[in-house]
Amino acid sequence: MSHMNPYVYIAFIPLLPLFVFLLLGLFGRRYFKTSSGTTGTISLLVTAALSIYAAYQYFFVSGKTDGVYQKIIAMKYTWLQFSPNVSIDMGIILDPISVMMIVVVSFVSLMVHIFSLGYMKGEERFATYFAFLSLFTFSMLGLVLSSNIFQIYIFWELVGVSSYLLIGFYFEKPSAVAASKKAFIVTRFADLGFLVGILILAFYSGTLDFGVLISRLTSLQSPEFLAITSASFMGASMLTWGLVLVFIGGAGKSAMFPLHVWLPDAMEGPTPVSALIHAATMVVAGVFLVARLFPVFCFDPSALQVVTYTGVFSALIAAVIACTQTDIKRILAFSTMSQIGFMMFALGVSQYGGEQGLGYMASMFHLFTHAFFKSLLFLCAGAVIHLVHSNNMKDMGGLRKIMPVTHISFLIACLAISGIPPFSGFFSKEDILLAAYHSNKLVYAIAVFTSALTAFYMFRLYYAIFWSKGVPSSAAPHGEAAMSMKIPLVILAVCSLLGGFVPIASWVTSDGLPLHTGIDMAFSALPVLLALGGITLATYLYKSENDRPEKIASSLGSFYKLVYHKFYIDEVYLFITKKIIFNCIGAPAAWIDKHIVDGFMNLLASVTEKISYLIKGMQSGKLQNYALYFFCGIVGLAVLFIYITHN
Amino acid sequence: MHPITLTHILFVSTALFFIGMFGLFTRRNMITLLMAVELILNSVNINFVAFNKYLYPGKLDGVFFAIFIITIAAAEAAVAIAIIINLFRSHHSIDVEDASEMKY
Numbered sequence: 001m002s003h004m005n006p007y008v009y010i011a012f013i014p015l016l017p018l019f020v021f022l023l024l025g026l027f028g029r030r031y032f033k034t035s036s037g038t039t040g041t042i043s044l045l046v047t048a049a050l051s052i053y054a055a056y057q058y059f060f061v062s063g064k065t066d067g068v069y070q071k072i073i074a075m076k077y078t079w080l081q082f083s084p085n086v087s088i089d090m091g092i093i094l095d096p097i098s099v100m101m102i103v104v105v106s107f108v109s110l111m112v113h114i115f116s117l118g119y120m121k122g123e124e125r126f127a128t129y130f131a132f133l134s135l136f137t138f139s140m141l142g143l144v145l146s147s148n149i150f151q152i153y154i155f156w157e158l159v160g161v162s163s164y165l166l167i168g169f170y171f172e173k174p175s176a177v178a179a180s181k182k183a184f185i186v187t188r189f190a191d192l193g194f195l196v197g198i199l200i201l202a203f204y205s206g207t208l209d210f211g212v213l214i215s216r217l218t219s220l221q222s223p224e225f226l227a228i229t230s231a232s233f234m235g236a237s238m239l240t241w242g243l244v245l246v247f248i249g250g251a252g253k254s255a256m257f258p259l260h261v262w263l264p265d266a267m268e269g270p271t272p273v274s275a276l277i278h279a280a281t282m283v284v285a286g287v288f289l290v291a292r293l294f295p296v297f298c299f300d301p302s303a304l305q306v307v308t309y310t311g312v313f314s315a316l317i318a319a320v321i322a323c324t325q326t327d328i329k330r331i332l333a334f335s336t337m338s339q340i341g342f343m344m345f346a347l348g349v350s351q352y353g354g355e356q357g358l359g360y361m362a363s364m365f366h367l368f369t370h371a372f373f374k375s376l377l378f379l380c381a382g383a384v385i386h387l388v389h390s391n392n393m394k395d396m397g398g399l400r401k402i403m404p405v406t407h408i409s410f411l412i413a414c415l416a417i418s419g420i421p422p423f424s425g426f427f428s429k430e431d432i433l434l435a436a437y438h439s440n441k442l443v444y445a446i447a448v449f450t451s452a453l454t455a456f457y458m459f460r461l462y463y464a465i466f467w468s469k470g471v472p473s474s475a476a477p478h479g480e481a482a483m484s485m486k487i488p489l490v491i492l493a494v495c496s497l498l499g500g501f502v503p504i505a506s507w508v509t510s511d512g513l514p515l516h517t518g519i520d521m522a523f524s525a526l527p528v529l530l531a532l533g534g535i536t537l538a539t540y541l542y543k544s545e546n547d548r549p550e551k552i553a554s555s556l557g558s559f560y561k562l563v564y565h566k567f568y569i570d571e572v573y574l575f576i577t578k579k580i581i582f583n584c585i586g587a588p589a590a591w592i593d594k595h596i597v598d599g600f601m602n603l604l605a606s607v608t609e610k611i612s613y614l615i616k617g618m619q620s621g622k623l624q625n626y627a628l629y630f631f632c633g634i635v636g637l638a639v640l641f642i643y644i645t646h647n
Numbered sequence: 648m649h650p651i652t653l654t655h656i657l658f659v660s661t662a663l664f665f666i667g668m669f670g671l672f673t674r675r676n677m678i679t680l681l682m683a684v685e686l687i688l689n690s691v692n693i694n695f696v697a698f699n700k701y702l703y704p705g706k707l708d709g710v711f712f713a714i715f716i717i718t719i720a721a722a723e724a725a726v727a728i729a730i731i732i733n734l735f736r737s738h739h740s741i742d743v744e745d746a747s748e749m750k751y
Contacts, residue, residue, distance in 0.1 A: 623743045
């Protein structure tokens with residue numbers, strides 16, 4: 001580019017939170033004891049403003065060339081040069097998905113920051129909390145802007161670390177420590193797949209740069225494409241292996257079955273953190289990763305099948321489990337898993353470009369709308385927990401009179417997630433269902449059922465919190481919530497209400513060309529009616545206190561118990577790790593370590609000791625002995641030299 | 648009268664060397680040890696001068712070496728006596744057997 005790069009300021013979008021993290025992390029507890037919240041929030045405000053300006057500049061001013069949105073490399077530095085062709089770069093890529101993501105991430109993070117000002121007030125580690133939030137935001141912004149597959153991996157791990165720090169924020173609680181360890185280990189385990197996938201893709205394509213990698217692996221004639229598709233391992237081509245392994249990394253972060261076990265436990269963190277993890281950062285990273293490599297995925301139908309079925313299966317079981325839980329944050333966690341499943345299978349059923357690319361657009365659209373209503377749901381839950389001091393919905397009920405703002409916001413979010421027009425979730429979910437309908441009828445059927453189930457369990461939650469019982473007698477002593485907690489709720493409620501009218505379809509598509517979508521009344525009728533049916537059922541069962549839910553639960557008997565215990569997946573993991581891995585692999589390995597490895601070392605040490613014990617008498621401290629040894633040595637050498645020179 | 652040959656002189660120097668060696672191994676007094684070392688050095692000096700005279704009569708290399716060794720022996724005596732004085736200050740003795748702490 002000859003002219004001045006107009007996107008240099010993008011670098012400040014991730015760097016500003018990094019700077020705040022360093023500032024608050026190093027000096028927060030001493031100098032910013034009370035002002036750390038405002039510091040973090042103001043910097044995030046600047047970041048969000050820059051992101052929105054970047055989106056404006058990209059989508060309306062200079063992103064398009066000949067009507068197609070381009071991939072723009074805003075910045076690029078070579079960081080590690082391995083060979084003339086292979087290097088790890090640190091760069092910033094701007095394309096529709098990354099621009100959309102920086103807006104979503106910084107906006108939701110800003111809302112979470114503002115909410116946390118009230119929610120975390122008076123915490124001992126207030127400054128540390130905001131430092132970690134900034135780190136989390138920085139990692140996620142860096143992740144979405146990465147121009148290099150290794151760079152994305154670095155930020156990917158940073159996201160993992162910051163989620164670990166935030167989930168385990170209340171580290172004096174053993175359950176929080178266990179949850180943070182679980183989240184870290186499960187996602188780390190999945191990241192192993194990601195790393196191997198990166199190595200496979202990078203090995204065959206000969207580059208780590210996204211643009212070059214995608215162009216090489218998507219042209220049918222290129223030698224790299226021929227090499228990766230002709231090499232095969234265990235019946236699948238290396239392309240499939242690479243993509244599936246990358247997807248495993250994504251599935252770990254996005255809590256897809258069977259790697260979802262960390263997500264419900266991650267609720268141990270402060271509630272605003274859950275909003276951040278679930279709406280904008282962390283869990284959507286996996287969806288983003290698949291979307292980033294989507295042009296390559298399109299060339300491998302089997303990898304896309306894996307994505308589709310993992311997504312739709314996760315969506316279904318999460319929705320089923322959510323119907324039986326009683327911890328409000330866990331219900332929301334399972335609903336996240338279900339919605340992420342929607343985004344995943346939408347990608348899976350999509351093709352590249354044109355009308356066939358509807359699924360890709362729908363997935364990104366759902367990611368966009370989901371960020372608003374899910375963060376709203378979590379922040380409302382946070383406000384409720386702040387008031388009730390309990391996570392269990394049995395301790396709640398009748399709160400609509402006490403907290404009207406939270407009540408209305410929560411209702412809007414519930415309607416949005418249930419897909420009721422004209423709330424935002426309706427539009428994105430319709431697009432997903434339409435894409436599934438055109439591609440795979442089985443997936444479509446499961447998805448429609450799941451979305452009805454979504455409406456049911458969300459309204460079960462809604463009624464349990466705000467209706468059910470009468471107004472609690474011990475009415476809140478300190479009112480609904482602080483102003484800083486109400487403002488984000490209202491802003492996010494407006495976004496959840498109107499988010500569906502944002503023309504994502506004309507901005508974020510797989511090929512950069514605008515896509516024309518319209519709402520087909522006849523097609524939308526079925527999902528909407530089913531969702532309304534779900535809501536009606538929830539109203540019938542949960543609006544006022546009655547014994548109907550118990551009767552249904554007991555009539556379902558063992559199935560209810562199975563679902564209530566989350567299909568015993570945690571127990572299966574525990575069985576596999578504790579009984580099989582610990583006993584069959586861990587114990588023998590420990591034995592080998594203890595007896596063979598340590599034994600060898602002990603043997604070396606004891607032999608050395610014996611020898612030195614034998615010869616230590618030579619060092620007697622007597623000068624004349626030393627002189628004698630010296631003399632003997634000289635005589636020996638003399639004899640040796642005479643012997644050598646005479647032969 | 649027989650002329651004095653190189654062998655005679657080497658006999659003297661070898662005898663001197665082993666007398667010094669014997670003194671070095673058997674005596675306990677540090678001063679005596681120092682004297683024994685001087686004997687050894689002087690036996691070497693005799694060798695240098697004798698080889699120079701009998702094998703390379705036109706040169707002075709061996710003589711110069713002897714002069715160097717005498718110089719070094721003087722310096723060495725100074726250092727050794729300093730050590731002995733310090734040893735006496737700390738151990739109230741100049742017997743090498745009494746100064747055997749530096750061991751395993």
